[in-house]
Amino acid sequence: MLFFKQHWMTLTIGVALGALGIAWLAGFWQVVLGVVAVAAVAAILRRVLRSRRQAEAASVSVARPQRPKTRTEPEPTDTDALARLMLEQGRYALLLRPQIAANLPAKLLDQARQAFDDLMTIVPEGDVLVGRAKGDEEQTQSYSGNLVRVEAVYLDRYQVTNEEFQEFVNAGGYEQMPLWDPEIWPAVLDFVDQSGLPGPRYWRNGKFIEGEDRHPVVGVCWYEAAAYARWVGKRLPSDPEWIKAGAWPVPLPGAEPIQRRFPWGESMDQGRANLWGSGPEHVVPVEQYGPGASVGGCHQLIGNVWEWTSSRFGAWRAPSNQLVMDSAMRSLRGGAFDTYFDHQASCDYQSGDKAIARKHNIGFRCAVSFCDILSDDESFDPAENEVELEAAAAAGGEN
Template sequence: MKRYVVGGIGVAGLVVLGGLAWLLNSLLLAWGTAILVAALMAGTIFYRRFQKKFSSSQCSATKATPAKSAGHAPQTKKADAGVSDSQGLAELMLEQGRYTLLLRPQIAESMAPQILTRAQEMLDDEMTLVPGGETIVGKGMNDSVDLPEHLDGRIVHVEGFYLDRYQVTNDQFQRFVDAGGYEQLALWDPEIVPAILEFVDSTGISGPRYWKNGTYLPGQAKHPVVGVCWYEAAAYARWVGKRLPTDPEWVKSGSWPVPLPGARPIQRRFPWGEAFDQNKTNLWGSGRGSTVPVDEFSDGMSVGGACQLIGNVWEWTSSRFGAWQSSSNPLILDASMRSVRGGAFDTYFEAQASCDFQSGDKAVARKRNIGFRCAIGLCDLIPDESMQAEETPAQVETQEEFAEVTQ
């Protein structure tokens, strides 16, 4: 008798293996069915216990207040709880410095008047109003070229906006970190999401580059936060309800242009005037050698009341480096370069620390001398009688004096 062999296994072996496979498959099917049935039973038991407990609590509440109908008391409690929760959230946002979120039309309509009043007071204290108008951007980029005045920079119209009086501090950025800002992906530009895990401090915890163990160094609470890249600055700005200022906005807030009929506006070279004064800013010549609290050098603030626009740290803007240069001197640059303005504690040349000068760096750069401040447009906030985009009498008087001196 011939014996058939397939791959070294007899027909009898194949039959045995087939039987074993069928038996194993049956057992797996039975186990799977048993597990599924057990899960369904457990879910049913849990649901019934939950339902029983919920029903009991409802009955207890009804028995405790027999004189009240079942349709009114629970709704009132629910409404009160909703108001309480909303009030608590608003209080937390004020503590975190997120007051501009509460002043946005979509949110303000549901806020209590006292909350809006407090938010408005914080806005007035912590931000300065920059009126709309024309400003010259790119004026300082052609110093090496003898150009006619009309080619030296571009005139750009800027809408009225609010700008932070001070650079964002370590203490303010700490609130963003503690609130899980590095885990809230909606705050971040989509292209940088895969790299967020790389934005850590010196101990490997999410946060600015030079922090340790998730917090800033002792005594640095009021110093500007540094070691944050452009993406980190933009994410913080979104979280707090603001944004980074554009290049023209930054220039306008510092140079505070004086409009002239039929002529180009007159702009200050520095926030305090035309003459450089190292006693009004934290640059290399000031001798500090590092950052200082953001409220120092108050003599060098702008007409509108913004402090340290020049010196202490460079400031990220939302614009790309070279985006607002004169068309007579175009540059072809890496698209990842972002604009920084204002100079820093280690800036040696005063020409690089003027309102006109623009520098730039990679959007992912996390350097010791770069920080930021935030802005928000007037159109993004609820209208208010005290929120006018016109200059105050004191500002108008200062502009007239400046125009007389420079003409």
């Protein structure tokens, strides 16, 4: 074969000359036959040589060491790398689920617990008055409210920020259907930013406005807030939980608890909240207005942006002031930077909007049930299946 490879041109010319000689002796009509023969032989030789070269190239490729591929995400079996990624994304609450924490090394478990302690505060169990009405510009009838028992719950110290929600967008949260309520699946494609990419309404090109990383995320509907909460291993707080965090009831034996109208006391102090007339007339970073924090350390429960809760609008209202509302309406609490009336920016006041509303003054914060988080003294089974971590990372945990 090597001989043919090196001398194929000489052989081709020789065969061609021979064919032409035969054609000259035999007659003109056979010239065509000779030319066809030459072309056929040349084509066969080219095909043989091409196959030979491909075989040699393949053998060289197999023998040559392959360059390792660059890995941008951890392998599914690398639980430590997956846990570190989840910490970077702010999904520390997922890592503290008992069934997942059992598989984490002590260092990563401590990091998750430190993040949890820094960014969430506990609202202790107890009774809270919900739906009470006190005299204001719109209401003249006094109503003590419903006494509701609230189990212990953890609540975000701050409203969810743009940079935190960015992690959800970057991770493809808008494409992970298990995170979303089934009734909204057909409409998820409509939740886009100014450039048509998945994200909050006022973003552009899938990113928040530069310099607003610590501002509360706005322009997200109730369904977007709920999906994000599931992704990080949390949920939206209920109305009673939210009120208890702000009003901080003091129980009294044989009587209704004493609770604050505002997180700092009974009287409005506009210097403690970003409201109409006291603030810059736009949202501000979530750390501002520290003096307005609740007893438990929750910031901006009053002012800056309204906050979605898991409750329906119209629930917990006074019997004489019941509302028959569209079931798509969800509860809003706390007032915003453009809230004018003081009574609307109180722990007792409930507003509401359609669950698909994506407005400039509505954000949210998240909660975690006390029973869902590994306690400091809780033991766990070392034989727990590592699949729990992978499933939680993919689906955001259960609510």
